[in-house]
Amino acid sequence: MAEPADKKRGTSPEKPKPAGYFEGETMTRxxxxxxxxxxAGGVAVAAVALPVVGFAVAPIFDRPEETWEGVGSPDDFTxxxxxxxxxxxxxxxxxxxxxxVYIRRGSPALDEDPNEFIAISTRCAHLGxxxxxxxxxxxxxxxxxxxxxDFEGQVIGGPPVRPLDRFQTRVTGGTLEIGPxxxxxxxxxxxxxxxxxxxxxxxxxxxxxxxxxxxxxxN
Amino acid sequence: xxxLPSALRKPSKPGERGNGARRNxxxxxxxxxxxxxxxxxxxxxxxxxxxxxxxxASPFLTGxxxxxxxxxxxxxYTLGSAxxxxxxxxxxxxxxxxxxxxxxxxxxxxxxSHLTNDVFLGEFVRGLHKWGATMMIILIFLHMGRxxxxxxxxxxxxxxxVIGVVLLILTLVMGLTGYLLPxxxxxxxxxxxxxxxxxxGPIVGPxxxxxxxxxxxxxxxxxxxFYSIHMLLVPGLxxxxxxxHLYLVVKLGTTAPPWLRAQAKPKSLREEKVG
Numbered sequence: 001m002a003e004p005a006d007k008k009r010g011t012s013p014e015k016p017k018p019a020g021y022f023e024g025e026t027m028t029r030x031x032x033x034x035x036x037x038x039x040a041g042g043v044a045v046a047a048v049a050l051p052v053v054g055f056a057v058a059p060i061f062d063r064p065e066e067t068w069e070g071v072g073s074p075d076d077f078t079x080x081x082x083x084x085x086x087x088x089x090x091x092x093x094x095x096x097x098x099x100x101v102y103i104r105r106g107s108p109a110l111d112e113d114p115n116e117f118i119a120i121s122t123r124c125a126h127l128g129x130x131x132x133x134x135x136x137x138x139x140x141x142x143x144x145x146x147x148x149x150d151f152e153g154q155v156i157g158g159p160p161v162r163p164l165d166r167f168q169t170r171v172t173g174g175t176l177e178i179g180p181x182x183x184x185x186x187x188x189x190x191x192x193x194x195x196x197x198x199x200x201x202x203x204x205x206x207x208x209x210x211x212x213x214x215x216x217x218x219n
Numbered sequence: 220x221x222x223l224p225s226a227l228r229k230p231s232k233p234g235e236r237g238n239g240a241r242r243n244x245x246x247x248x249x250x251x252x253x254x255x256x257x258x259x260x261x262x263x264x265x266x267x268x269x270x271x272x273x274x275x276a277s278p279f280l281t282g283x284x285x286x287x288x289x290x291x292x293x294x295x296y297t298l299g300s301a302x303x304x305x306x307x308x309x310x311x312x313x314x315x316x317x318x319x320x321x322x323x324x325x326x327x328x329x330x331x332s333h334l335t336n337d338v339f340l341g342e343f344v345r346g347l348h349k350w351g352a353t354m355m356i357i358l359i360f361l362h363m364g365r366x367x368x369x370x371x372x373x374x375x376x377x378x379x380x381v382i383g384v385v386l387l388i389l390t391l392v393m394g395l396t397g398y399l400l401p402x403x404x405x406x407x408x409x410x411x412x413x414x415x416x417x418x419x420g421p422i423v424g425p426x427x428x429x430x431x432x433x434x435x436x437x438x439x440x441x442x443x444x445f446y447s448i449h450m451l452l453v454p455g456l457x458x459x460x461x462x463x464h465l466y467l468v469v470k471l472g473t474t475a476p477p478w479l480r481a482q483a484k485p486k487s488l489r490e491e492k493v494g
Contacts, residue, residue, distance in 0.1 A: 059433035059440065060426055092439040093324035096407055128415040129408065144412070193435065195428055197419030207421035213435035 061212045070175040071103065077117060077176065079107040082133050087167075087178050099123070101167055101178055102133050102140075110152060119178050120153050121165040128196040131164065140164060152188065162200045163188065168218050180215040190217035282469060289475035295369070296473060298362035303461065305355035309393075312348040313450060320400065322446035324439055327402035352394060359390055371474045379467040382460055389457050396449035402442065410445075411437065 020029045071085035082102035090097035102120040106112030120140070122130045129144035139156070140149040148157035153164035163186065168179035181193045185200045193214040199205045271277045288296075319334035319341070321327055334341040363383065366372050372380035399410040414437075418428035433440035 057430060060429045062434065064434065090436050090438050093437065093442075096324060096402075096437060127412045127419075129412065195418035195425060195435075196415040198425065208425055209422065211425050211429055211435060213429050 059213070063213055063215065066180050066215060068170065068172070068177040068179045070172075070177050071101070072176060073174060074105075074117070074171050074176045077103050077105045079105040079109075079114065081135065082120070084133075085178070089181070100130065103169075103176070103178075117169040117171075117176055118152075119167040119169050121167060121181055123165055123196060125155070125160040125162045125164055125196050126158065153184070154186070154188075161197065161204075162186065162194075165193065166190075182215070182217045192217050286469060286472070288473055289479070291476045291479040292473065293476065295365045295476075298358060298365050299468070302355060302358040302362050305351055305358050306457065306461070308347060308351045309355060310454060312344050312351065313454075315344055316348055317450060320446075322400070322443045324402065324442050327400065327442060331401045352397060355390060356394060359387055363387060368477075369474060370477055376467070376471055376474075379464060379471070382464050382467070386457060386460050386464065389453050389460070392453050393449060393457075396445045396453070399442065399445045400449065407437075410441075 018028055018030070067089075069087045071087065077083055082104045085101050085103055086098050087101055088098050100122045102122065104118050106114050106116040106118060108114055112118070120133075122132070122140075124131045124142040124144065124147050126142065126145055126147045129142050131140040131142045131147065131149065133140050138151050140153065141147070142158065142160075146158040147155070147160040149160070149164050150156045153166070155161075155163060163184050165181050165183050167181050170177050170179065182190050183192065183194045183200050184190055187201075191200050192210050194200060194208055198208040316334065319330060319338060321330040331345075335345055336342070366380065366383065395413055399406045414428050414432055417431065418424050420427065429435060431441075431444065432438065433444055
């Protein structure tokens with residue numbers, strides 16, 4: 001029942017052999033040229049598409065330079081309440097690159113070093129609206145969805161999933177300087193900065209891998 | 220008078236032929252009632268015939284414009300066309316708004332303010348774009364509802380439903396990216412929140428948000444990026460998918476409303492053949 005092999009391949013004796021046919025060929029000339037044409041087209045598309053995609057995606061891997069901005073003398077800040085300062089975190093976008101920071105001195109009553117400074121970010125850990133420190137209540141309150149944080153920035157109400165972020169601080173030449181942002185766990189341990197809405201503890205934190213765009217946390 | 224290509228000619232009405240009525244002005248050799256109008260008509264038909272001979276477009280246009288529709292077709296069947304019209308309005312007004320808009324974080328608000336308050340009819344064109352966006356979202360949902368409740372998504376039209384859902388998502392992306400462009404406080408904070416919602420998606424969320432913002436914070440690149448997505452990337456995809464959507468509508472035909480199909484005898488239950 002088996003047909004001759006050459007008949008199966010469509011080169012039965014009735015049909016003339018294609019130009020360039022030789023005994024034992026595995027690919028016709030036509031197939032070779034078709035494959036070569038498709039390969040050339042693929043190379044041409046890749047030569048354009050890969051650089052363009054890389055060009056659009058590159059910012060994911062780019063970490064901006066650390067900036068430190070002075071906010072005044074360390075003596076201006078006390079341990080029992082916050083003072084506001086406005087710093088620029090992104091250049092070239094006018095007022096939208098500025099953010100408010102609440103700063104105080106470390107409080108021995110809260111088991112903190114009085115020579116350290118706490119700089120709380122106003123970016124709500126729910127979805128990033130700006131929180132406000134309400135002096136009378138001693139709490140940070142978010143206007144958007146009702147997130148409430150205590151004096152240390154720990155969540156005491158509403159939807160936020162972690163405490164308020166902080167900024168690194170240092171004193172240089174008698175001036176208190178504010179540096180890169182970092183996030184904290186529920187025990188206020190520093191971790192790499194995360195976007196609002198992302199957990200910093202429990203198994204959920206593994207849903208949010210670290211991003212190359214953020215600075216590593218302070219020691 | 221030259222003849223139109225057969226596909227473009229009006230089909231004769233019942234009783235029109237063979238009862239002595241004239242077929243057309245030229246064939247019976249009668250003089251045109253109005254010589255100037257006759258010449259104009261003749262010239263127009265000459266042009267149509269010339270183009271048709273070189274493109275073969277008339278069978279295609281006949282299939283597109285004069286296709287048969289099922290009994291019971293009603294006003295609900297115009298919602299898709301209405302959505303398409305809303306999209307065309309958005310595309311046209313968007314092109315002209317782009318003539319005045321500056322996609323820069325420091326100048327965007329000023330340029331919007333200028334085009335709204337100073338440019339002749341600027342408020343009207345911007346209003347069309349703004350309210351047209353809302354209109355398009357409403358119409359696309361009504362169109363989707365019509366398709367769902369009339370069962371028009373069923374075999375063999377499932378692929379068109381899928382394309383339609385992708386078009387719905389792309390339309391919502393247009394709404395999201397367009398919202399940032401006026402760059403007032405509302406736009407800015409709405410976008411901050413939207414980016415943070417994106418970032419809270421598991422695994423890919425943080426990287427996707429970094430991609431959209433071009434960094435971990437809202438930077439000088441973010442606004443041009445949204446602008447490019449809003450006016451180039453997504454509209455291109457929408458136009459291509461609308462083409463595929465309409466091709467399938469014409470190819471497969473439309474469905475009769477469900478209440479007609481319930482009354483129909485089994486013998487008349489058949490797919491409409493068009494084109």
